[in-house]
Amino acid sequence: MSETDKQAQPLRVALLGCGVVGTSVARLLTEHAGDLAARVGRPLQIVGVAVRRPDKNRSETGVDPALFTVDAEELVTRADVVIEVIGGIEPARSLILRAMKHGASVVTANKALLAEDGPRLYEAAQDCDVDLYYEGAVAGAIPLLRPLRESLAGDDVRRILGIVNGTTNYVLDKMDTTGASFGDAVDQAQALGYAEADPTADVEGFDAAAKAAILASLAFHTRVSARDVYREGITEVSAADISAAREMDCVVKLLAICELIPGNGSTDGNDTGHPGDGISVRVHPAMIPRSHPLAGVREAFNAVFVEAESAGQLMFYGRGAGGDPTASAVLGDVVAVARHRVVGGRGPGESTYAELPILPMGLAMTRYHIRLDVADRPGVLAQVALAFAEHNVSIETVRQQLLSPDPQTPGEGRASLVVVTHTASDAALSATVEALAHLSTVRAVTSVMRVEGE
DSSP states (O other): OOHHHHHHSOEEEEEEOOSHHHHHHHHHHHHTHHHHHHHHSSOEEEEEEEOSOTTSOOGGGOOOGGGEESOHHHHGGGOSEEEEOOOSSTTHHHHHHHHHHTTOEEEEOOHHHHHHHHHHHHHHHHHHTOOEEOGGGSSTTSOOHHIIIIITTTSOEEEEEEEOOHHHHHHHHHHHHTOOOHHHHHHHHHHTTSSOSSOHHHHTSHHHHHHHHHHHHHHHTSOOOGGGSEEOOSTTOOHHHHHHHHHTTEEEEEEEEEEEETTOSOOOSOTTSOTTOEEEEEEEEEEEETTSGGGGOOTTEEEEEEEETTTEEEEEEEEOSSHHHHHHHHHHHHHHHHHHHHHOOOOOOOOOOSOOOBOOGGGOEEEEEEEEEEEOSTTHHHHHHHHHHHTTOOEEEEEEEEEOOOTTSTTOOEEEEEEEEOSEEHHHHHHHHHHHHTOTTEEEEEEEEEEOOO
């Protein structure tokens, strides 16, 4: 076959799934076929779209109805590039492995599968000499994973601080800007299509935890699964927490935090990493100063703040979800892996040489904002300060406000005591809060929230 004939021969593309993202991918592949062919060096031809209901009207995709099929297992055996946007663990995992076995490179947006069983997929791609790309799995349209995997490959990432779930960001933003309750804000998110009918994966932090695992794996050259990520959702965030943050000129965000903690991890003698270092990977709500770049991320947008040793501070911002934004990331990967099919070679695979230990949440270094309902009598502040000192936690600020007397305890005054700490281990801070709760002068620990971003 001549070189001209080779360039004219299409690369076969199979699409698994035709939901919101899949529909956008199919439409863009069709509408921009000429441009994509010019960028790849050969045309991209959709040879099939695997769906559960092939008879459904999908005219908006521009795909020939005859190409829709329920036989995904057969479809992946006759493609050069397989795009998986089904989601979930099975059958996505089996279909990806089958596609690789038959020589197809794979582009996926499946963060749950990558966070649970990424190593198996990476190994299969290596064994089959094909690509596995997944830019669309984290932060939608934002070019984030490839910069971590490739652009910063010569640097050392120290910390990643990010808003990676649009639903929770929308909910917290509405609670802050409009005074909406948590339930009302979730209802608004559902009405706009930002939240599923069952928002558990978003509001309980599961979605963000899967993305944090992927980010940490790339940033620290260590295998991190979703099971390794400490997770708290936003269901316990109250109007009082939002108000307390506002008083501190802060805002509450659900943050994915991946950071290198020097000198706390064990060492196995492998001198390719940082002996004694460990990594902390966590997802939880936190107050951040309104002066921080992440504080201004509104609505359902995503943003990720990366701190690297040489590059310094980098900010990635954009639409983190939706059909077209995610399809944009998917098609970027399709062009990359298709080029490799045309000119030869593969993209970078998994990098796990560092093998750093993943530290428990107790070793994470953070700050706390604590609100106490205390008796208004002499010596209370001294008792509270002693509890902090006994756990080696330093106090940054204390603010006291008198409260209305409690009818159930006539004659005794009440006060609200707000304490913000300096940085300490999460274990020490948690132990301090527990000790405070047992003081006779503390009526209740009414709010505890971490403070990040300073």
